[in-house]
Amino acid sequence: MLKRYSIQLILVACGGLLTYVAYEELVSLYLLSVLMFMGVNVILSTSLNLVNGNMGEFSCGHAGFMCVGAYVSSVLGVWLFAKDKVFGPPVLPPELALYAFPLVILAGGVAAALAGLLVAIPSYKTRGDYLAIITIAANYIIISAIENLGVIGGSRGFMGMKSVISSMEDVAYLPWMPIWVFSFTIFCVWLIRRYVSSTFGKGVNAISQDEVAAEIMSVNTNKIKTITFMVSSGLAGIAGGLFAYILGYVNPGSFNILKSTEVLVMVYLGGMASLSGAVLSAIAFTILLELLRPLQIIKWVVIPLLLIIVMQFRPEGIMGSRELSDIFPWLKRFYRFK
Amino acid sequence: MLATIIQNLINALQWGSFYALIALGYTLVYGVLTLINFAHGDIFMVGAYIAFFVATFMLSAAGLPGWAALALTIPLTMILTSMVGVTLERVAYRPLRRKGAHRLYVVITALMCGLILEHANLALLGASRKAFPPMITEHVYNIGGVSFTNLKVAVIVSAILVFILLQWIVTKTKVGMAMRAISYDKFAVPLMGIPMDNIIVATFVLGSGMAGLAGILFAMSYPILEPYMGALIGWKAFIAAVVGGIGDIRGAFLGGFLLGAVEILVVAFFPSTFRDLIAFTVLLVILAFRPTGLFGVAKTTKI
Numbered sequence: 356m357l358k359r360y361s362i363q364l365i366l367v368a369c370g371g372l373l374t375y376v377a378y379e380e381l382v383s384l385y386l387l388s389v390l391m392f393m394g395v396n397v398i399l400s401t402s403l404n405l406v407n408g409n410m411g412e413f414s415c416g417h418a419g420f421m422c423v424g425a426y427v428s429s430v431l432g433v434w435l436f437a438k439d440k441v442f443g444p445p446v447l448p449p450e451l452a453l454y455a456f457p458l459v460i461l462a463g464g465v466a467a468a469l470a471g472l473l474v475a476i477p478s479y480k481t482r483g484d485y486l487a488i489i490t491i492a493a494n495y496i497i498i499s500a501i502e503n504l505g506v507i508g509g510s511r512g513f514m515g516m517k518s519v520i521s522s523m524e525d526v527a528y529l530p531w532m533p534i535w536v537f538s539f540t541i542f543c544v545w546l547i548r549r550y551v552s553s554t555f556g557k558g559v560n561a562i563s564q565d566e567v568a569a570e571i572m573s574v575n576t577n578k579i580k581t582i583t584f585m586v587s588s589g590l591a592g593i594a595g596g597l598f599a600y601i602l603g604y605v606n607p608g609s610f611n612i613l614k615s616t617e618v619l620v621m622v623y624l625g626g627m628a629s630l631s632g633a634v635l636s637a638i639a640f641t642i643l644l645e646l647l648r649p650l651q652i653i654k655w656v657v658i659p660l661l662l663i664i665v666m667q668f669r670p671e672g673i674m675g676s677r678e679l680s681d682i683f684p685w686l687k688r689f690y691r692f693k
Numbered sequence: 694m695l696a697t698i699i700q701n702l703i704n705a706l707q708w709g710s711f712y713a714l715i716a717l718g719y720t721l722v723y724g725v726l727t728l729i730n731f732a733h734g735d736i737f738m739v740g741a742y743i744a745f746f747v748a749t750f751m752l753s754a755a756g757l758p759g760w761a762a763l764a765l766t767i768p769l770t771m772i773l774t775s776m777v778g779v780t781l782e783r784v785a786y787r788p789l790r791r792k793g794a795h796r797l798y799v800v801i802t803a804l805m806c807g808l809i810l811e812h813a814n815l816a817l818l819g820a821s822r823k824a825f826p827p828m829i830t831e832h833v834y835n836i837g838g839v840s841f842t843n844l845k846v847a848v849i850v851s852a853i854l855v856f857i858l859l860q861w862i863v864t865k866t867k868v869g870m871a872m873r874a875i876s877y878d879k880f881a882v883p884l885m886g887i888p889m890d891n892i893i894v895a896t897f898v899l900g901s902g903m904a905g906l907a908g909i910l911f912a913m914s915y916p917i918l919e920p921y922m923g924a925l926i927g928w929k930a931f932i933a934a935v936v937g938g939i940g941d942i943r944g945a946f947l948g949g950f951l952l953g954a955v956e957i958l959v960v961a962f963f964p965s966t967f968r969d970l971i972a973f974t975v976l977l978v979i980l981a982f983r984p985t986g987l988f989g990v991a992k993t994t995k996i
Binding site for chain 2: 407413477480481484485487488489491492493495496498499500502503510612616619620623627652653655656658659660662663666667670671672
């Protein structure tokens, strides 16, 4: 009994501890924000791993979908629940922000999933590096479109999300952002694990191994590609929404190809098609970025150098395509990854 | 009206020449190794900086006249830049290839090499922009309302010359034949006694040398240098190479000129902030209709 629910218990305990720590302000705001960015990075890297690892495509425009999610959820949130000089007084009473916040984030995810169609539909015919270009172009198109939308600030960016959060805190004083980031992170990892290990999701791995053979074995490749791209970009949109609310400010420049590169690094560092690898490498990469912060600009020389060295000694990433439960078999007592 | 069209055409040809010269490096390396060398845009940037240092040295320390400095700067920069490219190949890509790593890990390594080049430059030389010293005086000619400079003509002519040279190397010489053979069948080539590593090094020399040439020409046309100048141009040139059909030299040139033309036309008729949006949308539409690019041949998959 205890064994069966131990993962759930541990997660609830972690969430409770995080909430308590944030509520009592036992850790500095800086550390808290690093923890939150870690959650965002976990979502990003696991969702890109779904496409790049499990499905074997090479998508390098993940930040574009993140951008869509960030803008949709922050504009929606500010329009509904905050007083803004562009949108005027809030449409709904700000007290409702408490209940509607997850819906706002999910709406960003849905919008990003629709943007994912921009990549999913060309992927029926194109594969490999040609698809990689389409994803890069999609990233540029999304950023450039938002830069030209003067209503929501264009390239100057968009802000006002802090007042949504403060109106949530007015209703009930709890550290809402850490709570939501934690729950969305768990939700995303859970969703991807269930998706990949479902009967339908087996087709995703089949496409990566041999698309033609998969099609002959009656796998509906187009349907699987569409759904996988939409799930992946939708989760990136959720990550973008959370990112926007953590910072309280978004501008299109922060979702450029460099951000996509960061996510790619997290995926390939962890190992392709390894969910636990993606989670671990996202955590490790965030910690590394923060530890090397005092180096300032040299940081961006040291980190790529470290990664190149890692690649030379472990060309398949930290975990390869294995899961944590394959390396430590005793973990299988607690959870199954079929 | 006609004058405006010709004026825009010349601008497009000049702007497209840079894309074409850079796209060439991508396409050569991709054709031989099926590796997207994402560091190539930054090799172009390094080329421009090398040109800056060589030219400044020639003009001030050696005190040469402008034309002599230019004549020495071009080959020196091309050699030094190709050495940078070959160093990346030897240090980062070759060991990975030997280990039989997945292709995409090599791509990630290339991305990392690009980041290192960018930020090492930023750390060493600082964020201040460098002004490129003028080596030849620019003359503005005006024929029938169309104005062009001698530099613009030089850029276009050298791009075309490079195209002819490379097309000749790839289709007529033994090295070119070996390159095409490697891209055709990687396993049979060493059996035929072709030194694969030497051919790969030659590919990197050619590609990076042309990036160095593009660096000089770019620095002479737009004499401001900054460490991030290569990133955006590099990505765009890569997209141009793919639209032309990656692995084909004609494709790289056509794609480069096409991208240049689209960008110049967009700037001529729309606000300049729409440049990326419209240019990339056009490219996306082309790829949607011809998924393997203009010159690309669809690979048949054997079952």
